[in-house]
């Protein structure tokens with residue numbers, strides 16, 4: 206990418222193509238098997254990684270403390286989490302299949318990125334979303 210982002214641009218205009226999420230293959234495999242184990246309940250994990258100018262590299266997972274899993278919703282109290290700069294977002298499963306973020310998901314958005322895995326939790330069933338519910342490019346590395 207050679208074009209520069211103009212500083213004069215209002216913050217509200219963020220082109221989704223400017224962002225890219227990279228996910229390590231071994232992390233993807235761990236996420237998919239965790240979702241399969243939790244099915245038909247929702248699974249939720251914290252994503253660890255590095256971010257630079259909206260681009261995120263996900264290279265690890267953390268099981269959230271005090272996570273609860275129920276059929277229709279999963280989550281954890283954000284205030285219980287340490288402020289750890291290596292936390293870049295969360296991943297959770299949608300056992301009903303549709304990998305789009307729900308209103309609840311957007312209201313509980315945590316850090317930079319939300320990954321959602323839809324049933325049946327295959328390599329192509331995982332999608333990345335920003336806090337506005339816009340799809341973000343996800344690359345497996």
Ligand SMILES: [Zn+2]
Nearest residue numbers: 299306307310
């Ligand atoms: Zn959800």
